[in-house]
Amino acid sequence: MISLPHYLTVGAVLFVLGLIGFLTRRNLIVMFLSAELMLQGVALNFVAFSRAHGNLHGQVFALFIIAVAACEAGIALAMFLMLYRKKRSLDISLWQALRDPGLEETRDLVPLPAEPKEEPLPVLSVSGIEPARKERDHA
Amino acid sequence: MLLADSSNDLNWTVLLPVVAGGLAVWYMLPSTKRRPMVFGALVGLIALAGLAAFLVSGFGDTIPQTVEAGLFFGFSGLAVAFATLMITGRNPARSALSFAIVVLSTCGLFLLLAAPFLMAATIVIYAGAIIVTFLFVIMLSQQEGPSSADLRSREPDLAVVAGFVLLASLLVGLERVYDWRNVDSAIVHAQRVADAESVDRDYLSPLPPMENMGSPIPLTKKAEEFLGEMRTALNRVKVAAPRTAEDRRLTDHRLVQEIENAITGLKISAFKHHDVEAIQTNCETIAKGLTRLRNLRNGSATFEDVVRSEHGEVKPIGNGPKQLPAANVSAIGRTLFSDHLLAIELAGTLLLVATVGAIAISRRERKAS
Secondary structure, eight states: OOOHHHHHHHHHHHHHHHHHHHHHOOBHHHHHHHHHHHHHHHHHHHHHHHHHHTSSHHHHHHHHHHHHHHHHHHHHHHHHHHHHHHHSSOBGGGGGGGSOTTOOOOOOOSOOOOOOOOOOOOOOOOOSOOOOOOHHHHO | OTTOOOSSOSOHHHHHHHHHHHHHHHHHSOOSSOOOHHHHHHHHHHHHHHHHHHHHHTTSOOOOOOHHHHHHHHHHHHHHHHHHHHHHOSOHHHHHHHHHHHHHHHHHHHHHTTOHHHHHHHIIIIIIIIHHHHHHHHHHHOOSSSOTTTTOOSSHHHHHHHHHHHHHHHHHHHHHHHOOHHHHHHHHHHHHHHHSSSOOGGGSOOOOOGGGTTSOOOOOHHHHHHHHHHHHHHHHHOOOOOOSTGGGGSHHHHHHHHHHHHHHHIIIIITTTTOHHHHHHHHHHHHHHHHHHHHHHTTOOOOOSOEEETTEEEOOOSSSSOOOOSOOHHHHHHHHHHTSHHHHHHHHHHHHHHHHHHHHHHOOOOOOO
């Protein structure tokens, strides 16, 4: 039977993936999506416990999670737009002046590899008789 | 101690999905080296298969081949796979769309868990509103393709190790708390000894020769193993030692005490003196007590009798644990507006404050000229 621990396992996996995404990614929006992924894992736990205990309090908690996540999204997107207006980029490391005192500045020492050259699209050579143009096309 | 059994320590069912998943995520995270995606996808599939194996065999219950099991594995596989794609994608717009699929799969899991209102609310709010707003912000801010920040990641080694060590400990914890297999086998074993017509010779200590009658009689190997198994099972089902004298009268501690007395009785006299009747009574006590305690622990107890607990006497409330009905939308409304009225007013206020805050933050400052 699919029971409580199965859902808890899936919730744990989603939470950990969100945690890793939040720690590693440098795009503000992807970091925020990772935080939302962690919230999804927690909400899944709440609903699974609600089912296992036979009452609705877990589902009510999950509803509050959604409400708080919606507030968070509104505020965070407004802040992202402001940050983007200041620096013209969503890179979080442009704001590392806000880091703890005593920490070293992170610099990108390894250069990015060159983009692979795209194959130019094939161009067909003109063949056949060129149709005569009307006078007003040139005018 | 709750986690006193050592039979299920870190084993391959936990190690395979954790190690393979960690490798796959580490490999697929953006880095300055260009890595071919085939290897990452392959290891990721192995990790998914390992996770499925853990879910099938980790908790000791058999998974029936029902529609529910198929839907559960489908939705959770989709959710985990697209969550991985979301945190490893170079393109934020694709990450947002993968997150939409994760949300939809989680909604499927909500439906399996008898939460139809929550499913609809999540689809409307998350997949409908939040992700679309994210896509708008992405399109407003990143019109020139992936930036250098999306092609690098910060400390991928440490983050992956930390995350997957956390996952391994969570999985081992879940396995230890929800796996009742060794208690079940102990109950079966004790019941078999109790029901047998005569006790197997291997359990009974051989009588010493006449001349040294007074010397202590050792237990046989089989009897030692039996008692060890019973002790492990008892440690698994008992939660805490009684703290006060009053505690000893609670149903829980009384049962534990009875089982401990039975085990001691078997150890001290019954196995040594070939007392078949005492062996059978004690084994019966152990099997009954362990069954009752296991059912109290995993929530399937039927409370047909009055139980003394720390909060007073618990009267029987009917047969078995309540099942949450699937059609519970009106019940959730009643719960929200009766039990959680203050919380829902606070949530409404929070939404209002957030709206005002978002407007105040994103307002363009007028240049003072």
